[in-house]
Amino acid sequence: MKLENSKILVTGGAGFIGSNLVDRLLEQDNEVVCLDNFATGKRKNLAEALKHPRFTLIEGDIRNEKDCAKAVAGCDYVLHQAALGSVPRSIQDPATSVDVNIGGFVKMLFAAKEAGVKRFVYAASSSTYGDHPALPKVEHVIGNSLSPYAITKYVDELFAKNFSDIYGIETIGLRYFNVFGRRQDPNGAYAAVIPKFVSSLIRHESPKINGDGSYSRDFTYIENVIQVNELAAAAPTSQIKARLQQYREATPGVPESKEGGGLAEVFNVAYGERASLNELAEALKEGLSVYDPKIKHVEFQYGPARAGDVPHSLASIDKGRMVLGYAPQYSLRTGLEEACAWYWETLSV
Ligand SMILES: NC(=O)c1ccc[n+]([C@@H]2O[C@H](COP(=O)([O-])OP(=O)(O)OC[C@H]3O[C@@H](n4cnc5c(N)ncnc54)[C@H](O)[C@@H]3O)[C@@H](O)[C@H]2O)c1
Numbered sequence: 001m002k003l004e005n006s007k008i009l010v011t012g013g014a015g016f017i018g019s020n021l022v023d024r025l026l027e028q029d030n031e032v033v034c035l036d037n038f039a040t041g042k043r044k045n046l047a048e049a050l051k052h053p054r055f056t057l058i059e060g061d062i063r064n065e066k067d068c069a070k071a072v073a074g075c076d077y078v079l080h081q082a083a084l085g086s087v088p089r090s091i092q093d094p095a096t097s098v099d100v101n102i103g104g105f106v107k108m109l110f111a112a113k114e115a116g117v118k119r120f121v122y123a124a125s126s127s128t129y130g131d132h133p134a135l136p137k138v139e140h141v142i143g144n145s146l147s148p149y150a151i152t153k154y155v156d157e158l159f160a161k162n163f164s165d166i167y168g169i170e171t172i173g174l175r176y177f178n179v180f181g182r183r184q185d186p187n188g189a190y191a192a193v194i195p196k197f198v199s200s201l202i203r204h205e206s207p208k209i210n211g212d213g214s215y216s217r218d219f220t221y222i223e224n225v226i227q228v229n230e231l232a233a234a235a236p237t238s239q240i241k242a243r244l245q246q247y248r249e250a251t252p253g254v255p256e257s258k259e260g261g262g263l264a265e266v267f268n269v270a271y272g273e274r275a276s277l278n279e280l281a282e283a284l285k286e287g288l289s290v291y292d293p294k295i296k297h298v299e300f301q302y303g304p305a306r307a308g309d310v311p312h313s314l315a316s317i318d319k320g321r322m323v324l325g326y327a328p329q330y331s332l333r334t335g336l337e338e339a340c341a342w343y344w345e346t347l348s349v
Helices: 018-025 065-072 087-093 094-115 147-166 192-204 223-235 237-250 277-289 293-297 316-324 331-346
Strands: 009-012 031-036 054-061 075-078 121-126 171-176 208-210 263-271 299-301
Touching: 009 065, 018 223, 031 065, 065 094, 075 223, 087 094, 087 147, 087 237, 094 121, 094 147, 094 223, 121 147, 147 171, 147 263, 171 223, 192 223, 192 277, 192 293, 192 299, 192 331, 208 277, 223 263, 223 316, 223 331, 237 316, 263 316, 277 331, 293 331
Parallel strands: 009 031, 009 075, 031 054, 075 121, 121 171, 171 263, 208 299
Antiparallel strands: none
16 A cells, blocks of 8 residues: 555654665655754755655754644654664763653654644564563563663553544554665764674674674565554554454454554564674675675674573564565565665765
8 A cells, every 4th residue: 555645744754774664655656745953864865855846855953843733744654764863872971862852752743633643653673572571572572671772662552542542643653674775874872783883894894793793683674664653644443443453353462452542553664584783794794795705704703692582583564564565575585685785885985
């Protein structure tokens, strides 16, 4: 299901995930508004969008009510991506992560409710599973949070549910699992693992693995994330509700939703397979050796495991499949092929 001919606000639209959403939505004849304060986002991510007549950039902050209200005016949907990502950043400076990820979230959600949007779809996180050991992760079984970042993302889910109950706004939270792909920033102290490894390998420098490399992740290619955002916004409410009932009947332990409240659901967004960091390292060496055979011989170094990191992560994507029709098209391997090509073109000059 494609999102077409609508007006959509993408917050954090200058970032990695947001800018990819912006470009796809513009291709599909939507009018797109981007609200971003460029805290981590980049103007160059919007190079194509800025040439488009149906694109509006609002340079502003989700912590400012006026910016939120201006950005969401007349929009059918919100795809809320703006936040400060990274577990280590939130350990270094918890107050700012809380301010943006919770304070800003609530302001944006409230503005969306005031503007009467059809649905508020937001970036939640796999970090919400915290210390719960069960694999694969199912949406209704979570553990204790392991970082300030994880707490902020979980609190957002609570607010989304609460606003949906009291105001009737429809919300869908997408718990992203380690997203990767074009435009994910390789620079800075808080860079994600794939771009960080890629940029080191291209320079023939040994990337550093935190821990012994056995930690595993369900790596999710950006195209799968775009697909599910569109489904989460466009799926008709009656269809979601009917399919949720079927999902509950098929899945033991899923709680009943409260009568009378609006729609407020969360879904895992992943591929549904996991790879260890050692496996990822090998796949990246292989993927980049196509461009530079010397990369095959670059060795990885190992350091201590990092505070706040979840050891293993693997999603059940049954709920998204059944309820939204989510069918991820890209595995880690096929996603890495595209991502390596993009990074090679962008970084090897
Ligand atoms: N990348 C992942 O693997 C992953 C995993 C789980 C969840 N998420 C969530 O997905 C969303 C997008 O992440 P991303 O990887 O694209 O990160 P990103 O840092 O590339 O994008 C975030 C964007 O939000 C903007 N922003 C930050 N604070 C803002 C503020 N106060 N007002 C307005 N704009 C602000 C930034 O400038 C940036 O453009 C975030 O909510 C993140 O927590 C990402």
